[in-house]
Amino acid sequence: MNDLTTPQGVLAYLSNTCFAATNVQRIVGGFSSFTYRVTLSLPLEDGSTTLVLKHYEGYVAASPGFKLDSARSEFEYNALVALWDSGLVDGDSVVQVPRPIHYDRETHSIFLADLGSDIVNLNVMFDDRLQGAYSDPDLAEIQNVASTIGSALGDFLGRVHGWSSFSEHRAPFLHPHRQEDLFKIFRDLAARSATKFGIKEEWLTNMLAEELRKSSTDDQVLVMGDFSL
Template sequence: MAPTPSELTTTEGVQAYIANTPFASHTVTSLSGGTGNFAYRIHLSAPFEGQETLVLKHAEPYIKNLVSFAFSLKRQTFEYEAMTRIKEWLPADSLVTVPTIYHFDRELHVLIMEDCGPSGVPTLKDFLCKSEPSILQNLADKIGASLGRFLGEMHTWSRTDPRGLLGLFAGNTQALHISAWVTHGRTVQTLTEDLPPALADPPIEVSAADLDVLRKAANEMSAAITAARDVFVMGDFWPGNIMVKLDAEQNLERLYILDWELAKPGVPGVEIGQFCAEVDLVRRFVPSTKDAVKKVLETFLHAYAQECGANVKMARDALIHWGTHMVVFTPRVAWGDKQTTRQVVKDGVQIIVSAAGASKQDLRESLVGPLFSQ
């Protein structure tokens, strides 16, 4: 008897599901990364297309780590469509790519795909935080430029609405609302009524005038995110969703972009801001990475603008989202000590306030200045 969806939340259920298929495995192990789905590494009994391991993702109608949060199963269809279309669009030898999908079970909500992370392949977040300084310094320019070029090319490509791309992903309405709520929907409450522990003792101080600016910016950005229809975005473009594969000589071989459940029409500046904020947090909490991370950010922004151009609205949106991400996520993720966390949140507030009314010249002199350097 075939497993029921709920049985695929266990390694035993997964092993039963793939028995008597080309993906039959002698060992199934749970993967700790990600919060939305159940993910496993399957160790194949016989190689499949030359690979000894694959990754299986199974979706339930909730977030894996937060069962009370209903999460539409349609997300997996959107992920399949996004990854399949991006794979078709990209050149086969593209440095930045997505895993190949080998099987999609629409009924039991299962994806089986290329394993991009065996043998200690790190996420970009871990690579930035933990790599040997010399290796990181040598690869910083290439990583930043490659990712900026990919994102810019993808945004530009999507504006032509290839094969009804934008209309299809406009149906991912839950992703639109999640992206608005999880950041801009929580900006003010993070600083006032819903203080995370790092900000609560003593309560962090933010002036009433700054809170008014933050509230207005948050409302405008939330509305823009939910109304966006012109550009396809990955939806969760941050270093934790990027795998860094090096060759034997420690040269950059491939960058894999994972987890496309939140793909949708979106605001380009939000995508830029999320990536930059997370990379910025590395240098703020791991000072030894400062020079290399600066290179990553500068080359990322410069390469993106070379592909897409830059304008005041895009840059302002990116900077506001950069600051918002710092405010909302820094005190909720274990980055470092309380004092540094509070200072980063305060810096995030000032980034938002300065960005809200920034002129083009102000933006040129800001963190997003490299957008205007092409």
């Protein structure tokens, strides 16, 4: 069994698949999964020479002590397949979502179309690029960029929420026990932060308990939680 938490292990693993590679590079910034950019020995049918591989272990890649079910990989793959099949996104969309190529259930690994190494994620854009624009007396450029991003994200997320409001679209992703487990994580993190900064009060504890109860009973819609790729 290859160790898919290292580029060397991924390279060896891929040598026995139709995605044999010449180079595997860890992508900086991955949190939940081990994420790599793969340079292929042979191009894909669409001519692509690279792809992105996301491998999931039974813990968070950035914090091994943080345990999570590796089956979350299948959830993400199925959600991306549904998103592309729905027609909500395509190659010409302003907001781009990685197109799923293949899922290896045995190793909990997702193969995705590579959006490109020159793609800037929102964190980098806001931290490095947009802040620099404030030094320019003419703010027209930053206002235009911000308006374009906001409009595109708002339109895309609104259509995702609208699509997932139909029970037939949402049903495959309803896992109440997983929702409850996930909210427990956020509840514990919120309570820990409140304690750290000396602002934990009874109303906060009660609110978090109520939100935890609602998380397993309320009707919900899908949300898009990651735009980093």
